[in-house]
Ligand code: MET
């Protein structure tokens with residue numbers, strides 16, 4: 001029998017129960033015991049869902065739960081807690097225990113009375129997902145030991161007491177070390193060994209005793225996640241390390257080794273081959289082309305295969321007939337059925353919980369979708385459909401339903417828009433390029449805009465006050481008329497303009513107060529998008545995002561932003577920037593179609609934005625900003641795949657921007673990541689002005705501008721907007737002076753790092769006044 005297996009279940013619960021629980025605890029509304037009890041209830045419910053779906057004993061994961069993050073769980077479990085957090089406990093005395101220390105690492109800890117102020121550990125994106133993990137920090141002489149509370153063992157026993165045998169999930173030691181970093185002190189003294197794998201000697205015994213304890217508790221196997229096996233790895237160094245780890249751990253318990261989000265590629269032969277494992281999991285949604293190599297490998301190594309055929313990263317119903325054919329092909333190649341599993345492509349952590357709560361969604365489209373709970377049903381149904389005896393009538397009916405839903409989707413008029421198709425079939429080269437090269441445009445823009453040297457601007461959003469959010473809510477609930485809401489927004493915009501004029505900014509913004517979110521706002525105004533009510537996915541800690549769903553050809557039925565931008569532009573003498581979200585960011589922060597390449601969806605988005613850009617220009621807007629903060633995070637995991645992505649991502653941006661005249665100034669904005677490696681792509685976007693996050697005053701970034709001979713306008717953020725701290729004039733001036741070492745003064749713009757919507761007005765006013773003062777000082781110095 002081919003069996004169904006699950007790698008991980010979303011933690012938040014049907015109604016974001018975990019979020020509510022931990023936030024209530026943080027707010028002091030429930031005590032620690034209530035938190036612990038509440039979490040146990042959530043876990044119990046999730047195990048039950050999986051057992052009820054028909055995932056067999058031993059194939060249901062445990063320890064996939066975390067109060068905050070699974071990497072943070074391992075930091076706590078192996079006692080890698082950095083000293084500064086242990087100090088918190090020491091200073092605060094008995095009131096701080098392990099759980100408080102855990103949350104201190106996750107979100108920082110402040111207690112003025114006790115003089116405690118530690119920021120959170122660094123957080124990074126988990127591979128190419130929108131989930132963020134806490135980065136382990138290692139000292140050069142780092143030691144490891146098991147915490148007194150051994151969470152994986154405790155959760156295994158907890159499930160067992162409920163009558164459910166689980167397979168504990170742990171992050172593998174090499175992935176744990178690889179994703180960590182050296183503590184700063186370790187770095188500075190350069191006492192740290194070159195590679196973090198040097199810590200394996202100290203770490204491996206701890207994993208051994210963890211597996212030993214799991215075995216003693218009755219675990220029959222363990223899932224070890226090593227997702228770095230989908231990355232480019234230095235084989236010479238990593239192969240011996242993997243051999244060592246898995247020969248030792250594989251001797252204790254049978255291992256399901258799981259990597260996901262991409263192909264194993266050369267790592268299959270160079271690293272995985274020869275490892276002492278029982279079963280290998282592969283993501284066949286992301287890397288279907290790898291199937292033959294996997295089968296050959298499995299046969300040769302006498303290893304079982306977990307075929308990740310149900311997409312854990314997207315929300316579409318699987319094509320179960322195709323999945324079944326794939327498994328049958330594998331069976332036909334001589335792999336025994338009892339060594340085969342079917343599974344989601346990765347942990348279902350990245351899927352929303354369940355469709356059950358979607359009462360408002362168009363039922364036709366809802367019928368095309370599967371969230372985590374429904375995906376479990378698919379995995380089980382797939383396994384059942386593969387049983388040697390004739391499937392039961394129920395199974396046959398369910399398979400027929402799956403087929404019908406997929407056929408309905410493929411043939412649906414809802415997903416096709418002939419006008420969009422016609423435009424897509426006629427994407428001439430010149431649509432991707434501005435009429436004239438930058439120097440010509442710059443001249444025309446200078447004549448039109450008459451900006452001073454060191455022009456000042458902001459990134460778009462201004463403080464989203466409680467009042468603004470309340471009004472939006474009232475409008476939604478019908479407690480405020482549209483007219484009253486519009487009047488309110490108009491007044492807010494006026495207020496924003498007055499303030500910016502008074503502070504002396506040069507290129508103004510309307511403040512984006514009418515926007516809930518920079519993707520949702522546009523998604524709601526585009527055809528081809530649908531919104532879920534409850535499709536939340538964990539982003540970090542208790543934070544969840546609800547990505548909109550692109551289900552069909554994207555088009556713009558009417559102008560989306562012109563009304564408020566025009567309104568704003570008409571109320572000032574200064575240039576007013578129009579604000580749009582770029583095509584790549586729209587794609588990246590949505591659930592996207594799986595029936596056409598991402599590139600095509602992005603081009604459709606680009607065409608819709610292009611129309612908006614042109615309409616803004618026609619309405620008299622002379623500066624238009626197209627934000628692309630997510631362009632870097634779309635990068636494929638393997639370097640060899642980068643060029644293809646970067647080429648179409650850049651093309652999509654240019655397609656969205658190139659419809660305007662020379663005198664119209666196109667801005668773009670980038671933040672959240674390190675842009676050094678994709679610098680030539682940023683340059684290739686051919687924007688007239690770019691603003692870019694530079695909060696760590698990264699000299700490397702500035703050097704790149706010099707090295708690549710960047711010639712257009714550039715505003716590397718001169719202050720960090722992520723904290724309420726107001727930077728002084730001197731501090732900002734210093735940063736500008738440092739920039740001027742690398743950048744010509746004619747190119748430099750002065751602006752904050754990113755939008756100001758999360759800030760309050762008081763600090764915004766103080767900081768922007770200082771920024772304008774810096775601009776005046778720079779101008780004086782330049783003309784002196
Ligand atoms: C994450 S980038 C944000 C850009 C947007 N225009 C804003 O100012 O909020």
Ligand SMILES: [Zn+2]
Pocket residue numbers: 459629669670671672753754755
């Ligand atoms: Zn930003």
